[in-house]
Amino acid sequence: MKRVYLVEDEEKLRKLLVTYLKKEGYVVTAFGDGLSAEQAIDEAPNLWILDIMLPGMDGYSLIKVIKSKYPDVPVLFMSARSAELDRVVGLEMGSDDYLPKPFFPRELVLRVNRLLKIKKPAIEQIKDVVAGIYAVSYERRIVLKDSTEISLTVKEFETLCYLIEQKNAALSRSQIIDAVWGHDYYGSERVVDDTLRRLRKKLPGLNIEAVYGYGYRLKME
Secondary structure, eight states, X not given: OOEEEEEOSOHHHHHHHHHHHHHTTOEEEEESSHHHHHTTGGGOOSEEEEESSOSSSXXXXXXXXXXXXXXXXXXXXXXXXXXXXXXXXXXXXXXXXXXXXXXXXXXXXXXXHHHTOOOOHHHHTOOEEEETTEEEETTTTEEEETTEEEOOOHHHHHHHHHHXXXXXXXXXXXXXXXXXXXXXXXXXXXXXXHHHHHHHHHOTTSEEEEETTTEEXXXXX
């Protein structure tokens, strides 16, 4: 069973979300402050759900520690503050999804399900592929350049895999969202732009083109 760690200081909301997640079959551990959550990072759950504004240690500080130790563990941010700013900052720091408050608990469950979904068969069938100057291992879920591993978030890696599978094809933002985030994704299409901007920065050796007014294309021979 997948383990989910939830960090939320508002008690009523914390209990409500725990109830919904447990009904979905997850083993849930909840924390009311950032410092208590920090002490549990080495327990390495399958997913973290972090509020940004927390007593003791905020969500930004927590994700830094989590991603420095376990870069492949997905993190979902929640926040009632400036949604646009928090979304961008959260993505920059490696969050895999963002949910602005208020939201329906079922929406959180759907996003958790999506982040913890089983790898696609198409990806599992391919063990390794060379993309430009990079070696991409689907099985190990890593990207290497000259034997040096490049750290990608869950969504960055899955987006890269989809671009490789559809190389040289012009892909719309909605196509990328459906393939990577799922058909039930409710957020803005700008999440694609944010993710591709980070991929371009981390993997400058890849020829990822913007298709004006449409989406993106990975050019490969």
